[in-house]
Amino acid sequence: MSAKLGGDASQSAANIDGPSRQTRITPRNSDGDEALQAAAAKETPWRTLNQLANIPRPTTPLRRASSAGPSSTRRSARRTPGTGHRANGSGKKVAVTPHGRAAKRELDLRRAGFTPGRDRRRSGRQQRETPRDILRALSRHLAPKTLPTVPTPEGRPASAAKSRFRVTDDDDLDDEPELKRPRFSLPLEDDEDEDDSLLLPPRSAGLEDENFTVQSVELGRRAISEQPYGRLSRGSFGSIRMSDVFADLNDMARGGDMYDSSVVGDNFGDDVGNGLDDEAFPEENTATLRNLGLFASGRDSDIRPANLPADDTGNTFVFTVPHREPTEEPAPENTTQSLIESIIFDQGPDEEPVFNEEEQDEEDEEQDEQDEQVDAENMPPASSPRGLDGDVSMLDTTMQESEVAEMTRVKNARKKKVKVSRHGIQYPSLPAGVVKKLATSFARTAGSKAKINKEALDAIMQASDWFFEQVSDDLGAYAKHAGRKTIDESDIVTLMARQRQTNASTTPFSLAQKYLPRELLQELRMVPPTKFKKSRALERIEEDEED
Amino acid sequence: MAAGQKLYPRATVKKIVKAHSKRNVSKNVDVLIFLDYALFLQTLMKEASINAKEAGERGISAKSVKKVTAMSLSKFKG
Numbered sequence: 093m094s095a096k097l098g099g100d101a102s103q104s105a106a107n108i109d110g111p112s113r114q115t116r117i118t119p120r121n122s123d124g125d126e127a128l129q130a131a132a133a134k135e136t137p138w139r140t141l142n143q144l145a146n147i148p149r150p151t152t153p154l155r156r157a158s159s160a161g162p163s164s165t166r167r168s169a170r171r172t173p174g175t176g177h178r179a180n181g182s183g184k185k186v187a188v189t190p191h192g193r194a195a196k197r198e199l200d201l202r203r204a205g206f207t208p209g210r211d212r213r214r215s216g217r218q219q220r221e222t223p224r225d226i227l228r229a230l231s232r233h234l235a236p237k238t239l240p241t242v243p244t245p246e247g248r249p250a251s252a253a254k255s256r257f258r259v260t261d262d263d264d265l266d267d268e269p270e271l272k273r274p275r276f277s278l279p280l281e282d283d284e285d286e287d288d289s290l291l292l293p294p295r296s297a298g299l300e301d302e303n304f305t306v307q308s309v310e311l312g313r314r315a316i317s318e319q320p321y322g323r324l325s326r327g328s329f330g331s332i333r334m335s336d337v338f339a340d341l342n343d344m345a346r347g348g349d350m351y352d353s354s355v356v357g358d359n360f361g362d363d364v365g366n367g368l369d370d371e372a373f374p375e376e377n378t379a380t381l382r383n384l385g386l387f388a389s390g391r392d393s394d395i396r397p398a399n400l401p402a403d404d405t406g407n408t409f410v411f412t413v414p415h416r417e418p419t420e421e422p423a424p425e426n427t428t429q430s431l432i433e434s435i436i437f438d439q440g441p442d443e444e445p446v447f448n449e450e451e452q453d454e455e456d457e458e459q460d461e462q463d464e465q466v467d468a469e470n471m472p473p474a475s476s477p478r479g480l481d482g483d484v485s486m487l488d489t490t491m492q493e494s495e496v497a498e499m500t501r502v503k504n505a506r507k508k509k510v511k512v513s514r515h516g517i518q519y520p521s522l523p524a525g526v527v528k529k530l531a532t533s534f535a536r537t538a539g540s541k542a543k544i545n546k547e548a549l550d551a552i553m554q555a556s557d558w559f560f561e562q563v564s565d566d567l568g569a570y571a572k573h574a575g576r577k578t579i580d581e582s583d584i585v586t587l588m589a590r591q592r593q594t595n596a597s598t599t600p601f602s603l604a605q606k607y608l609p610r611e612l613l614q615e616l617r618m619v620p621p622t623k624f625k626k627s628r629a630l631e632r633i634e635e636d637e638e639d
Numbered sequence: 640m641a642a643g644q645k646l647y648p649r650a651t652v653k654k655i656v657k658a659h660s661k662r663n664v665s666k667n668v669d670v671l672i673f674l675d676y677a678l679f680l681q682t683l684m685k686e687a688s689i690n691a692k693e694a695g696e697r698g699i700s701a702k703s704v705k706k707v708t709a710m711s712l713s714k715f716k717g
Contacts, residue, residue: 521651540699544698556680563717567662568660591715593678604671608677
């Protein structure tokens with residue numbers, strides 16, 4: 093160690109090692125390094141090499157000084173605090189040169205060597221006078237005397253048994269805390285069965301089959317009073333979170349029960365009676381939501397032209413769950429379906445407008461026949477319980493009124509829906525005729541020959557509304573980013589490029605030639621500045637793609 | 640595609656975009672927006688018809704349209 097650390101290090105090591113090393117470094121050769129070199133050269137060439145390597149370093153003495161300080165204080169603390177402090181402080185003052193430091197250290201060492209207490213503590217002779225040493229001495233004295241007394245013929249088995257008992261006792265002692273630790277978790281384990289039974293159903297409820305995205309699931313749930321369509325009746329894609337759907341799972345059990353009973357036809361009249369109260373005053377929000385076909389489940393409502401009392405909760409929320417085809421799954425089979433599906437089914441009448449026979453397309457005539465059959469099956473039990481109360485006529489008239497109301501509502505909604513955007517501005521949606529014409533032509537090019545029925549058109553209209561909202565948001569963001577207050581052509585060109593609708597081979601202009609009529613094309617051509625801008629943007633895009 | 644006398648109401652498209660973005664729409668942007676919409680509708684109908692064929696339906700039903708709506712919208716996210 094001393095060799096490695098160099099001259100000063102060896103001195104400090106000598107300090108630590110004790111008075112035996114002290115003698116080697118006397119105040120005579122307190123020049124330090126030379127003496128140590130001489131001493132080290134005697135020992136091994138390796139040490140000399142190390143020391144030679146250490147000599148030219150000017151920084152090492154300083155480092156050692158800092159580390160040597162505490163060691164000296166440690167030693168001085170053993171003696172008296174006063175001398176320690178003095179030695180430390182003076183050491184720092186003296187330690188300007190390595191020689192001076194070495195001399196100081198030697199002085200300290202000699203002082204330490206002269207103190208008598210140091211030797212005593214090092215040897216540890218005084219510590220034997222501690223009570224423990226006294227006891228040890230006592231045991232040494234007593235041990236030979238007690239040995240003959242212990243081995244008695246009776247004592248051996250007893251001691252053996254005791255030792256065994258001790259072992260077992262120790263085991264018990266060891267076991268007890270181990271048993272207690274599990275006990276902390278034991279009640280939890282006991283409760284786990286109950287907890288599992290409580291927790292599992294919500295985990296598996298409803299969220300598995302559907303196309304819920306992670307974003308939608310992870311968003312916070314909004315309070316019923318703060319549902320977005322409460323304020324704004326727009327059924328926008330962005331304003332409705334899937335997480336809001338979750339609130340409706342409360343209605344699961346109730347809805348399922350009611351559905352079952354209604355299909356069987358036992359309590360159908362009660363459902364109608366309850367539902368009519370709400371249906372007489374349909375809310376506008378629910379109306380728009382329903383008629384938009386927004387997230388609507390399959391239109392299963394043909395069976396029962398009445399709302400469910402689920403509206404009583406003010407929970408006009410619509411399940412975003414897709415959508416069973418009523419034609420594929422006739423009503424009686426639904427009784428055997430799972431709980432979730434029955435809920436969806438049960439939600440259906442709330443969200444979907446009722447389509448009566450007049451409204452159906454020619455394609456749905458088969459379905460209408462089915463519906464009529466179901467109606468025929470269901471109607472008599474519907475009116476019979478009321479008939480006992482004498483309210484048959486009332487019930488019928490109210491039902492008709494409700495149907496009429498729903499029909500008008502549907503028609504009104506089809507004609508013109510005034511929706512409110514996020515900024516509180518009313519906006520129309522594209523006329524259904526335009527959308528239908530476009531969609532039909534596109535569907536024809538896509539290969540399907542059949543014409544688009546009204547529900548599909550509703551869905552397309554809804555998608556168009558969402559599309560326009562999304563596109564407008566994006567365009568507004570682009571314009572805002574560019575510091576403009578006006579949405580420019582560059583914005584929509586950028587948007588289309590980002591949508592990957594345009595690329596090097598497909599320009600907006602070629603797309604326009606393909607999809608737009610000549611008048612609109614001329615509109616585009618007629619304005620030179622916009623065209624210039626557009627072409628410049630296109631050049632840039634092409635350059636980027638070439639690079 | 641054979642367009643009729645008027646393909647779409649230009650003012651309506653402009654109003655829709657204006658309401659959603661709360662920004663003015665410069666002069667001929669609505670044509671391009673409508674072009675984008677036509678592309679979207681084409682995608683939507685294509686996907687819907689594929690979906691309908693996979694489901695074994697005759698025409699394009701609302702169900703298949705709804706199923707592909709989110710996907711088509713996400714394709715047209717800028």
